Amino acid sequence: MDKNWDVIIIGGGPAGLAAGVYCGRALRKTLVLEKKVFGGQIVFADIIENYPGFAEPIVPADLMEQMSRQCERYGVVLENDEVQGLRKEGDSWLVDVYQNTYTAKAILYAAGSMHRFLGVPGEQELLGRGVSVCATCDAPFFLERKVAVLGGGDTALSEALHLAKFAAEVTLIHRRDKFRAEKILQARVFKNEKIKIVWDSEVLAFKGGQHLEALEIRNKKSGVVETVAFDGAFMAIGTIPNTELLKNIVRLDENGYVVTDISLRTEAQGLFVAGEVIKGNRRQVAISVGMGVQAALGCEEYLAALE
């Protein structure tokens, strides 16, 4: 495999792949590196209904496979590998992967985000043994069982609706007294007889031995703590940006997000950002795609100026 590239895109989700299409069409030698699966976190969802241009719900994995193929059509190379280090030497960016180092004239950083956890007792110990981050992956294990979904955004409500097709009962546990999810998802949740909502509450502990057995839940208003039996708990309490690699390169805010403007440039010459690493992102495929395009166009302008 080639070691020298015009553009290396770090992250193969909606932002990275959309950027890939534009870099490829700008005839730039482009490599997209993805550490997990191409498509990003959206492929964990069962359907996507709000991506403009599709009247019927579509399967996110299908959409993202199309985006991958669209990249490849324009000569972009997609490679599954994990970036271990990123640094600049002279005018070149150096990207260390497991067993190789690549160089690039520009970097488009679209590494997305990872699931946030509560950091309470039992959570990590029971991860994969009842505690889950992917309803479409794990719903079949909870056929006719009792599950909880933690969170109140689009992901939490979508997961609850998906789980309701399998589980006997789904309980949405939310720390506030209203959801911030799309109103259409809220309406479906309120109408679904299998979904119960526990407002103003937080999970203090995940209990169980070989697998999850119960959650310790505290009502924030009354202060009452209860232990409630659950077979599964799905985490949808938000995300943390994957910006560890940028720590010594650009200024990050207190939560680890990159602060930038609509140019999607950073203070490091030749480093552009897109998607969920950016402060104020709203976790929508359509927005990430748009940001990927915007960053790729900025990147192209930068490369053209170098020539």
Place this chain on the structure above:
Amino acid sequence: MAEIISVNDGNFESFIQGSRMVIVDFWAPTCMPCRLMEPGLEKIAANHAENVRVLKVNVNENPKTSSRYFVRTLPTLLFIKDGQVRTQIVGAVNPVQIEKTLSEVS
């Protein structure tokens, strides 16, 4: 060229015996990350045709095997040798990481 072998509750046991390293991919049709990991696993099955066997178990149709190994999350990869689980990977990973784990446990 070795391919991934689809096994079930009935014949699973016969495939994990012996000194050859076995990777078991627990999956379900609804699990999209599982689907996207498959090309990588196919590559591993082909690259290590001599000494590694790659199996896949559909958890929807084979509850006995998945509960025997306490699989509650997909995708889950088990690395089995001499009938014993040496390690496991839970969640979506890339083929490079699978290769790395393979060399650690082989």
